[in-house]
Amino acid sequence: MQHNLQDSISLLSRTPSALDALLRDLPETWTLPNEGESSWSVFDVVGHLIHGERTDWMTRARMILEFGETKAFERFDRFAQMRESQGKSLGQLLDEFACLRAENLEQLRRLSLGEEDLQKRGRHPALGAVTLSELLATWAAHDLTHLHQISRIMAHQCREAVGPWSKFLGVMQCGGHSAQA
């Protein structure tokens, strides 16, 4: 389990630079349109990742260590980025995400979590009992779910341009898999 924690940290520490390399200064034709209706754009997803850094992962980790199962986590606001990203550029959001992620990982390292800590339980408002270990693995998996989403949103923008090839491109068969907090 300690090993898994290091694996999660390895991934968590790379996501901001991977998104930066992929998205910074990319034409807005890739990053501003969504997949139709009230779906998210790439810009919205980066805002959502920022909101998670501010309010979700380390906040919940500290709640588990402090309150255990006696106090349920706050529900995650999946629409906060619609307010919080207003007036910002994607470059600003990428900087903000990188900065918050680095701070959070520094705080995580300072906790020097041992195996016993990782097995401590908290209470998720919908899922019930969850362990700190599960929370930290989910933090990493949440990066992956949004990288998966970002590649799908971007592929949607060139759906027409690829012509008949769309049926060979797996990402264009992916209907999205809506998720909660």
Next chain:
Amino acid sequence: MQHNLQDSISLLSRTPSALDALLRDLPETWTLPNEGESSWSVFDVVGHLIHGERTDWMTRARMILEFGETKAFERFDRFAQMRESQGKSLGQLLDEFACLRAENLEQLRRLSLGEEDLQKRGRHPALGAVTLSELLATWAAHDLTHLHQISRIMAHQCREAVGPWSKFLGVMQCGGHSAQA
């Protein structure tokens, strides 16, 4: 359409550094396992991207310009990386991909394609008539389909570790969408 070409180039030029930032020196627990049975690992996918740079995209672009619809493209070998990546490290593959992509984009720029060129047609062995414009858009979309796949393969590796959260993570509901060349 010229505009779409620039959009495709913007993305194509960023993929190698995005994959490098995400994957270089990441623990092999993320990059070597696959999704079961004969599915691909992250390592396999990077090998597949390399094979595309060597044999697919620019080769097909030149065929369209030279032969039009009179000569069908070679079928893409989707298993070539199983031979070609043998004995290499992921770091070597990332270097190779970055180098080949940069060379190919340089060759693409040197073609100075105009609107008339982009509308030229070639012949895909399964899809029939396709335009150069569609081929180049597919090159970019193919990066996205494999970024989508990489995030899904990696998420598969922490499926157990996230415990009950798996049902909230869209990437873990994605069954994969097998694709051809």
